Amino acid sequence: MTRSQANLVLLSVALIWGLAFVAQAEGMAGVGPLTFTGIRFLLGAVIVLPLAWREWQQRSPHRMPARAGDVFGVGALGVLLMLGAALQQIGITGTTVTNAGFLTALYVPLVPLLASLLLRTRPHWSVWPTSLGCLGGTWLLAGAQGLAPAAGDLWVVGSSLFWALHVLFVGRIAERIAAPFLIACGQFLVCGIGSLLWGTLTETITLDGIRQALLPIGYAGIVSVAIGFTAQVIGQRYAQPSDAAIMLSAETVFAALFGYLLMGERLHAAGIVGCALILACIIIVQIAPLHAARHRARAG
Template sequence: MNRSQANLLLLAVAVIWGSAFVAQAEGMLGVGPLTFTGIRFLLGASIVLPLAWREWRLLSVRGARPQAGDVLGVSALGVLLMLGAVLQQIGITSTTVTNAGFLTALYVPLVPLLAWLILRTRPHWSVWPTSLGCLAGTWLLSGAQGIDPVVGDLWVIASSVFWALHVLFVGRVAERIAAPFLVACGQFLICGVISLLAAGLSETITLSGIRQAGLPIVYAGVISVAIGFTAQVVGQRYSQPADAAIILSAETVFAALFGFLLMGDRLNASGMAGCALILVCIVVVQIAPLTPAGQFVRR
């Protein structure tokens, strides 16, 4: 695969993830947030399972099966994934697809901030102005619906913290185990099981409701979770980091586009300004450290 093909694959991933917000919103017509999340991720795990099993066999041949600490790490990733997905799903029930897409993307500037707080990793200078810009963009976007953010916006903003923590630690766990599909399948499984157990205690699960939400669940589970995450892994092996950063950030734009075309989402001038500001900050915080000037500053 050459660089152009990889970039096209990553663009497809951005389209998939952006469109998945519509499926998540439509899925709420038949099931609750925990039920939707649980079935979605268990379905994704079943699709990735053959690849995970192949990696498990290869690790067994080399005598490098994951240890107890590795299992604990994957389980922790699954819990973070569950919290991010469920909070986002709850938020989608009372906010627009457009808002959910842009507010979820707040995890991008949160990652270096949390790395600084938790891992004591010095952030690039661009984190500070882009974080302030994202806060301003969030205020503008949420203010598009009134003086204060709607409740759904607050749930989605909370989910971005757990998405950021997941991004912060998933690379460390995957690097230690050296089996990305095994890690992916394991965390999907943990996320799905915990979500369904919680759903059994707090939500009413019916076959009619699952059938009503069937198509959105299949789309979100097979296309977004299994294919989207897998294609990201493949594409980023051949794409330049700066290319991947910009292309995957377009997820927010596609979420707004699909929200406009399929859900009737509309933004006023304040909302559009907020979306633009968040998108600019997301792109800058990802590519600034990759520029020659940014790398010189870090040294």
């Protein structure tokens, strides 16, 4: 796969995930947010299962059994995925698709901040101004007109913390286990089962409601979870990190575009400025360290 083809794959992933925000909003007509999340990720697990089974068979001849620590790690990823997805889905019931897309993306500057706190890694200097920029963009997007942010906005902001923790640890666990589809399937199963169990305690689940939400659930599960995550893995194997950062950041733009085209959402002027500020900070915080690393490599 060429670099341009990989970039096109990643841009397609961003489009898929941007449209998924609309599906997540539309799916709330028939089921609750936890039920939607549970069925969505279980469906994704079923789609990925054949690839996970193939990886398991490839590991068996080499006598690479699953260790307790590996199982715990995948389970922990599933819990983080569940919390991020569930809080985001709850938030979507009380905010717009556009706000949800941009506020979810706050996880990008959170990742290096959490790495500094939890893993004692030194973040690039760009983390600090971009984090402040994201805070400013969030204020402009959610509450610049003198009103308190909507409850849905706060739920989505909360979900970004768990998305950041998931991103922070998924690479470390995947590097140790070296079985990406097994990890994906395992975490999808934990997320789906946990969300459904949570939903049975707090929501009313009916077959009529599930049938009503079947199309959005199908898109979110098959296209967004199974195809989107798999295509991301493939694309990032061949794309330059800087290219991948820009392409995947377009998810927020696609969420706003589809919110405008399909749901008639509109932003006030301050909201547009806030979205632009968040997107700029997301790109800068990913690109700046890569350029610094290239400069050091050339100097060396």
